[in-house]
Amino acid sequence: MATVVDLITYPVKGCAGTSVDGSHLTPAGLAHDRSFMVVGPDGVYRSQRRDPRLALVRPTVSADGSRLTLAAAEPEDGHGALHLDVTTAAPRRDVDLFGTTYQGIDQGEEAAAWLTDFLGAPSRLVRVPPEHGRKTDGVTPGTSGYADSSAVHLLSRASVDLLHTRLTGRGAPLLAMDRFRPNIVIDSLPEGAQGDRGAQGADWAAEPHVEDRIRRAAIGAAELGYAKLAVRCAVTLVDQEAGARGGPEPLRTLATYRRAPFGIVFGAKFAVTRPGKLSVGDEVAVAEWGEAER
Numbered sequence: 305m306a307t308v309v310d311l312i313t314y315p316v317k318g319c320a321g322t323s324v325d326g327s328h329l330t331p332a333g334l335a336h337d338r339s340f341m342v343v344g345p346d347g348v349y350r351s352q353r354r355d356p357r358l359a360l361v362r363p364t365v366s367a368d369g370s371r372l373t374l375a376a377a378e379p380e381d382g383h384g385a386l387h388l389d390v391t392t393a394a395p396r397r398d399v400d401l402f403g404t405t406y407q408g409i410d411q412g413e414e415a416a417a418w419l420t421d422f423l424g425a426p427s428r429l430v431r432v433p434p435e436h437g438r439k440t441d442g443v444t445p446g447t448s449g450y451a452d453s454s455a456v457h458l459l460s461r462a463s464v465d466l467l468h469t470r471l472t473g474r475g476a477p478l479l480a481m482d483r484f485r486p487n488i489v490i491d492s493l494p495e496g497a498q499g500d501r502g503a504q505g506a507d508w509a510a511e512p513h514v515e516d517r518i519r520r521a522a523i524g525a526a527e528l529g530y531a532k533l534a535v536r537c538a539v540t541l542v543d544q545e546a547g548a549r550g551g552p553e554p555l556r557t558l559a560t561y562r563r564a565p566f567g568i569v570f571g572a573k574f575a576v577t578r579p580g581k582l583s584v585g586d587e588v589a590v591a592e593w594g595e596a597e598r
Contacts, residue, residue, distance in 0.1 A: 305492070305507075305508060305509060305587065305588070306460075306490045306491065306492060306508065306509030306588040307509075307585060307587050307588065308488060308489070308490055308524075308582065308583070308584050308585060308586045308588065309461065309491045309584065310323055310486075310488075311323065311326070311334065311487065311488060311489075311582070311583075311584055312324070312334075312482075312486060312487055312489075313327060313333075313335065313336060313337045313487070314337055314338055314485065314487075315336045315338075315340055315365040315372065316338075316339075316341065316342065316361065316363040316372075316429070317338045317342070317351075317449075318341075318342060318350060318351050318352050318359075319342075319359070319362070320359060320360070320361060320362045320363070320377065320544065321485060322362075322363075322364060324584075325583060326581060326582065326583035326584065327582065328579070328580070328581055329456075329523075329524075329526040329576055329580055329582050330576065330579055331447050331455070331576050332432075332447050332448050332451075332455050332576070333448055333449065333451060333455035333487060333576065334456070334487055335367075335369075336369055337455075337487065338432075338448065338451040339365070339369065339431060339449050339450070340363070340372065340411070340429055340431050340432075341429070341430050341432075341450040342355075342358065342427050342428070342429055343399050343400075343408065343427065343428055343429075343430055344425065344427060344428075345426045345428075346400070347397060347399045347400050347408075348399075348400040349399065349400060349401050349450070350423070350425075350427060352538075352539045353537060353538045353539055355423055355425065356542045356547050356548050356549060357422065357423055357547045357548075358423070358547075359377075359542055359543075359544045359545075359546075359547045360376060360378070360547035361374055361375075361376070361377075361419075362374075362375045362376070362377055363375075365390075369390060371387065371388065371390065372388045372390050372411075373385055373386065373387050373388070374386045374388070374415070374419070376422065377547070383421070383422055386414060386415065386418045388412070388414065388415055391409060391411060391412070391431075392433065392434055394409050394411070395409075396433055397409075397410055397430065399430055401450060402452070406436070406438060407433050407435075408430025408432070408433070409430055409433055410429070410430055411428075411429040411430065411431060412429075415429040416428045416429065432449045432450060436449065440454045440455065441453070441532075442454055442531025442573065443519075443529070443531055443532065444529030444530055444531050444574070444575040445531075445575060446529070446531065446577075447575075453531070453532065453573055454531040454532065454573035454574060454575050455575055455576050456487050456488060456573065456574040456575070456576065457484075457485065457486045457487045457534055457572075457573055457574075458486065458489075458515050458518075458528070458571065458572055458573075458574055459481075459486035459489055459490075459515060459534075459570075459571040459572075460489070460490050460491065460509060460512070460513070461489060461490070461491040462491070462492070462510050462512045462513075462514065463512045463513050463515065463570065463571065464481055465512070466513075467554060467557065467558065470557050470560070470561065471553060471554070474557055476553050476556075476557060477553075479553060479554055480544065483540045483541075483542070483543075483544065483554065484534075484536075484540060484570060484571060485539070486571060488523070488582075490515070490588050491509060492507065492509040492510045509588070513562075513596070515571060515572040516569075516572055516597070516598070517594055517595065517596055518572065518592075518593065518594075519592040519593060520577070520590070520591040520592040521588055521590045521591060522588075522589045523586050523587075523589070524580060524581050524582030524586040525578075525580025525581045525582065526576065526580035526581070526582050527576075527577045527578035527580075528574035528575070528576060528577060529574060529575050529576075529577040530572065530574055531572075531573045531574055531575050532572070532597070533564065533569040533572055533573070533596075533597055533598075534569060534570060534571035534572055534573050535564075535567035535569055536554075536555065536558060536567070536568045536569065536570050540555060540570075541553070541555060558570055564597070564598045569598070
């Protein structure tokens with residue numbers, strides 16, 4: 305009825321994501337997702353809200369998490385790739401994420417120098433400590449690394465298609481999916497691929513914002529529990545290819561039909577209730593539905 309069409313992990317908070325064919329879903333989200341974070345000298349996290357050039361940093365992390373590479377999106381930026389041995393033994397330091405203090409393991413002077421030069425502002429790179437015990441809120445509580453809130457952000461293509469229809473109607477250009485930085489993107493199964501499942505519920509994934517109503521779902525060997533709607537911020541205004549703000553969309557259009565009492569919402573956040581392997585092509589089996597929180 306619905307299938308995973310993309311899995312994206314963001315090893316360094318605020319930096320570019322990497323699409324993967326499969327990943328182990330840990331209690332804190334896709335493997336290595338938001339395991340690292342860029343902070344200023346005061347330990348406060350850096351975000352594309354204030355540092356849109358973060359979008360031009362392309363991080364990759366080894367399967368075991370022991371090696372991290374930072375590379376610029378374009379070679380002409382003059383920044384060669386930096387290959388780091390990740391440390392979990394360095395001293396911890398206080399870091400600030402949305403006004404809450406957590407701990408981070410500083411990844412050293414080379415990483416600090418590379419990021420400072422690239423962003424044009426004093427910066428350091430920290431990693432989530434193994435003892436990180438962050439608790440996330442929502443309908444289903446959970447944990448996450450340095451993500452904004454819950455471990456997994458799920459978005460349907462139908463929701464993006466509706467936005468594109470509305471953008472076109474206003475004469476605005478279409479926007480890439482990466483503006484919304486989802487972890488799991490779902491879509492309807494191709495026509496004719498539903499076999500003898502019958503018509504009942506066959507097209508639910510074609511309903512825009514169906515993710516708002518999913519309360520429990522199994523994907524591959526993993527299971528998700530609904531936490532909250534995803535409140536959108538100025539990061540969606542950043543052109544991820546240019547590393548710069550590109551105008552008032554999509555927030556201007558989303559505000560006309562996706563405004564909730566607590567903000568503009570698009571996509572949904574989930575906690576991991578059962579870790580396990582998931583892959584592109586896995587079907588999404590919804591075990592429980594609810595009413596949208598709007």
